[in-house]
Amino acid sequence: MLPAWLPHDAVRRAVGAPALDEVHGELLRQWGSSEVWRLSYGLRSVVVKRATDAQSEEASAYSRWVVPLELPAPAVFYASSGVLVLEDVGRVTLEQEPTAGGFLAAASLLAEIHGRAVDGVSGFPPERAKELAARGGVAVDVTLLSEALAVLHQQAPLHVVHGDFVPKNLVSDGSRWTVVDWPLAYLAPHLSDLYTLVRDAVALGHDRGPIVARYVEAAGADPFLVDRQVLVGGACFCLLALTFVVEEGRRTIPGSGDWIAPLTAELADLVEQLS
Template sequence: MLPAWLPSGPVLEATEAPSVSALHGELLRQWGSSEVWRLSYGLRSVIVKRGTDGQADEAAAYARFVVPLDLPAPRLIHGHRDGAAGVLVLADVGRLTLEQEPSAAGFLEAASLLARIRGTAVSGSSEFPAELVKELGARIGRIGFELDPLAEALAGLHRDAPVRVVHGDFVPKNLVTDGSRWTAVDWPLAYLAPHLSDLYMLVRDAVALGHDRGPIVAQYVEAAGADSFLVDRQVLVGGGCFCLRALDFVVSEGLRTIPGSEDWIDPLLAELEGIVKQLS
């Protein structure tokens, strides 16, 4: 059964299917705030997404960042708002994710992909200023340690590193390949900042799967032509920013939309505390 919210006109035009009933539907992902389908007719396929809450404004991220900066993301075919939800039709950029095949080579390719994203100059101010550290900490309300070292380190990055696009969810499930090139998908959380939470998330997942951190960071440094000492600082600060955003999401949205997300809080708090200690 295909979803009732399917934007049939754009899908039929893109796939050249004669009718909705002729489409083959494959549910790829379903969370409390998002639903993703692959719809195909013969050899033609598209990805259709519906998002609510924090996932509802991906079209805005395309308009702000992806399209004008020509970032490596699926081509936007159609987008509209349906009440509180955002619906997108996107080009299908591949059937294999880094989550499905988490090879060492794949993580290196992902590091190079991130270097391309971060190498794209952008106008605009940071959307994660140092003051936001304390604001998020107060909103989360469960942090029993001082966040000053993180706020100070983030302020330093604003002096030493350029503001660039942060994907916001640069994890294996959102890195897709068609066998020849890699693409980053799922852009609704994108924003501007000087830290490297994206690289932190990539390395975090790689290490959890048994890969070494060093080659992945080195690949990013080489591909980006960056200073390794600055990158290490950007990654560490980015890790703290990732933990704060993740905790804020769980407290404000996840507890309501994702069963079991309460269990994420204590590990994230411990991870954040460890990062803050390294910055002290």
């Protein structure tokens, strides 16, 4: 049975169905803060999302960055009251088929996103590190991270950070790759997205070197600066993840409290490497 919150007219128009009861629904995800369905009629399909809390910021990210910069994301057919009707960009994720070629393609895609010039204010200024550590009750001294962020803001331009650039959010239709789930996007000079991509690739047995090299080549970047951006970005990712778990995740995602200890250890290791 389809959920009652669906925007009936928007869904019917998007898939070309004469009536909503002729639309087939497939539940893709159901957490406390989000619910995602694939809805189809014949050969046409869309993805519909309902979100609360941090997940509800996706429409804002689309209007601020995704649409103006023409980023590689699903098109939006409808957006209202935390509900989005989105283009269905494919059924295979990098998580489902974690090939070396897929990770290299993702690195190139990330370089494309970072190549779009953007104006705005940093979403991760140096002082935010200590603010997040306090909010999340993090038992790691992040002074070195704040200092590294201050330097990085002078060395590198701001770009759009996806905020959850991981295999499950990289989707292919067989010919192109697209990035989905943009509610956590913000502007920053670090490379947390490349950090999370490499982190998952290494966990799956792939080598870090070729992925970073592909990004450096595609972005025309300084490899030494990229290494620093990845290190700082990894620490920023851990801080954001810890704050999310403490403030929201334990309530909306079962078992997420178990992430706190390993994330804290990961953050401590990254901060130590900044010295």
